[in-house]
Amino acid sequence: MSESPVRVVLVDDHDLIRQGLAASFTLEPQTEVVGTAGSVAAALEVCEETRPDAVVTDLQLPDGTGLDIVRRLRKDHPDIGLVVLTMHSGDDQIFAAMEAGASGFVGKDAPATEVVRATIHAAASPKTFLSSGLAAAMMRRGAAESTRLSDREHEVLLLLADGLGSGAIGQELYMSESTVKSHIGRIYQKLGANNRAQALVTAMRIGLLTSVRQA
Secondary structure (H helix, E strand, O other), X not given: OOOOOEEEEEEOOOHHHHHHHHHHHHOOOOEEEEEEEOOHHHHHHHHHHHOOOEEEEEOEEOOEEHHHHHHHHHHHOOOOEEEEEXXXXXXXXXXXXXXXXXOEEEEOOOXXXXXXXXXXXXXXXXXXXXXXXXXXXXXXXXXXXXXXXOHHHHHHHHHHHOOOOHHHHHHHHOOOHHHHHHHHHHHHHHHOOOOHHHHHHHHHHOOOOOEEEOO
């Protein structure tokens, strides 16, 4: 017996974009569009009526932002997949989406198939933040090459992305907590970060990470 398709609500204030996204999701047998909306208020109403598995929302909406939807739905429905679309894919936008509780972040310049894949991923792993986009990934490769982490630093970074603290990382890698903190300090320095969240956002932006486990 086949699994049920991922039930999706699409949110964008441009009707043509909503229709285009809906057409792309219709081509994917793993998904089913159960509702669309053009504003924050309408999106929340549709979601309460349809109880989707995932929501794809534009960042800019006439009565607020997609992050307003993300915060509300993450609070009321912790297991829902939440994907944010935007024309701007800078660190600030990615960090804001992560802070709000989004499951994924996709640039509007990414292929529609990438949006569909990110949405399926978000429904399956709603608490794992994924920064997606084929074009962005190609641009990130050069930046990643210029930020060299040692093998051990990269292991620590991966465990930071899994949500582990310095003590737990030390146990995992058989190192003292002070040694782990030294590695974390060097990672922050190389990534130009002041804290874990900034380090993880930058690491995703330059291709050192593809996803981050959220608390």
